[in-house]
Structures are given as C-alpha cells and as structure tokens.
Amino acid sequence: MHWGFPEGFLLFIPYGLLLLYYFLRGHRQKSSFRMSLPDDFNLKRSLGSRLVELPAVLQFVVLFIVILAVARPQKIDTQINRSAEGIDIMIVLDTSDSMLIEDMVPGNRIDAAKRVIKNFINGLVYDRVGLVVFSGESYTKVPLTLDYGVLLSGVDEVQVSYKDPYIKKGTAIGVALANAVARLRDSQAKSKVMVFLTDGEDNVGVITPETALDIVKDHEVKVYTIGVGGPAGPARIPRKIKDFTGRERITYYRLETKINEKLLKKMADETGGKYFRASNSTALQTIFSEISRLEKSKIELTEWRQYKELFPGFLEKAALLYLLSVLLSFAFFWRVI
8 A cells, every 4th residue: 555645644643642641531530530439339330331431432543544544545556568579589400410429518519509598598588489400401390489388398309310300411501591581581570580500511402501691681680600519520429229139328430520610600790690609518508698688679668557545435434433433422421311
C-alpha cells in the first residue's frame, strides 16, 4: 500500500497524548470512587458497567482510522509495456570427423562447442535462433525459432558426420554459408547474424566460399567466425570398434588438420563481423560471451502507474463505527435513567 500524504501520520502524536490523558483521567476517577466507599463495601462490576466505556473506545478507533484516511492510502496499478527488437541468429556448426579431436579440455571439439552453444542460447530472451550443421554437405537442424527448448534439444542431437546418416564427409564451408543465409534471407529483423564454427578448410561442395560470401553480403548478414581447435598438424581421432570377441574398444587414427584462418577472417571482415580463435573450452566460452555483448537486443520499456484512492473506504468504516458508538452511548444513558 502506498501513502499519498504520509505527513498525516504526524497526527498520531496528539492522538497518543489524548489517549494517554483519557486513561490517566479514568484511572484517577476510579481511585477516587473506591476511596469514597465504606471499607466493608464489596465492589463488583457487572458486564453492563464494563461496557459503559465501549463508546469511548470506539471513538478512539474512529479517530485512528480517520488519521489513516488523512494519510491518503492508495493502491498502485503498474503496467509495463515491452517493445523488444530481437536479433535473428543462425549458428552454423561444423560436424566433420575432426571435431572429435580431444584437444578442448575437458572433452573433444564437438562436445565443447555444443556445451558453449547451449549456454549461449540460455542467455537469450527475444532473439530468434536457428542451427545449421555441415560437413561434406549442409542441412538445417533447427530453423529460426523462439522455442529455445526445441533448439536445445536440436543441439543435443548433433553428431559428427560418420555417425550422422544425413550428411557426407568433408568440409563444405561454401555450402554451409549458402544454406545459413537462405534461412536469414527473408528475416525482417534489423540485425541478422551468423555464428560460424569450423575446425577445417573448404575441401568439398558445389558452392565456393567466395560465391556464398557474396550472397551473404547482399543480404547484409554479419558473420562471426570461430576457428575451433589447436594448432595445425597431425592429430588423433578416437573411433569405437568391435574386436574379434564382439566387445567395443576405442582405437585412434591419425588425421592432418588445418584451419583456413585467412578465409574465416575474410568472411568476418567483409560482413562487419569478427574472427576468433578458440584453442580450448574456456576461450570458446569467452568468445560466445563477447558475441552476446556485441549483439544485444534493443528493449524499450514504457511504464504507467495508476493510483486508486482508498481513503473513502476508510472514512466509511470510521462513520459506521462512530454511529455505533453514538447508539451505544444512548443505550447506556437510557439504562442509567
């Protein structure tokens, strides 16, 4: 409850003095009355004699309520209108076999990327987000959506290419770019963003990265590129196989890895984005945190407050109690007569 005129509470000072005076005076009158009685007089107060003081008590209650009414009790109804200008974000994730390399402590590249992407999604509110995965070819795992639950489930389901029946091996950066921009092409958002994660270089696909990049620029999509993984060179990829007894065991095979940083920098620079290098899980988390700061939704809040005066209800209760005290005063007066 809000009080429109809190200075009215100062009236409780004379109210308290008046209340103290009333009870002290009543105590002195009772003491004088007892002293005037004979010593053998047995004073027994009836219920009626006790209720004689009730009108005065009610009048003090009435005065208390009136002071509250003077302080203007109010009820505040607050209405907030939110006007949010969200961003459309397409996350493009490389799922080639090299994403199984275990150099993103703890875990491998694909698991680290999925973990950080989920944290990134959990920090969004008004932005539509989609997910494109690619290896030797590309497909849309989740189209642009505000249903973050569906999106998080889609991220959980992502697998590397040798486990994914819908995709072939390789790294088709141009095809992935074209697929992602096709999803952002009809977007009405004022800001369209692509977050592109890969650990390799373009080596397959019917669309070259340069051709796809021209399409991206035509649709004014900003691209943040992230090179995932350690330095170029030989690496080991784990693979589960069954031995002659039928039991599963893990074996490793060697693979040469190399990130085309020149291409990733070009993709970022020519679209107004930024290139990042993530050699470990902590760096990858930091990169997504920076992207969150760089790309924020615009939110406008308009607040209205409506004050409803409650003092009329207080005065009504005070009037009813005062009327009751007057009626009781008359009733006791006629009983005494």
